[in-house]
Amino acid sequence: xxxxxxxxxxxxxxxxxxxxxxxxxxxxxxxxxxxxxxxxxxxxxxxxxxxxxxxxxxxxxxxxxxxxxxxxxx
Numbered sequence: 001x002x003x004x005x006x007x008x009x010x011x012x013x014x015x016x017x018x019x020x021x022x023x024x025x026x027x028x029x030x031x032x033x034x035x036x037x038x039x040x041x042x043x044x045x046x047x048x049x050x051x052x053x054x055x056x057x058x059x060x061x062x063x064x065x066x067x068x069x070x071x072x073x074x
Contacts, residue, residue: 028072036065 003009043057 025072029069032065032068032072036061 003013039061040058043054043061047054047057049057
């Protein structure tokens with residue numbers, strides 16, 4: 001069905017599209033956060049290494065998740 005620019009239907013579709021995009025971004029943010037927590041847990045409890053390396057890995061994980069949030073969520 002063709003929808004003309006400026007009609008009620010046009011704006012309804014635009015709003016619905018943007019709302020779905022917001023929902024997708026929120027789900028992505030939640031997924032990234034869950035994955036980050038899982039990997040942090042593994043680094044803290046399952047990964048045997050020097051403490052300096054552990055801290056570097058945790059910082060790199062945090063940086064990677066921040067970048068992904070900026071790239072995919074914003």
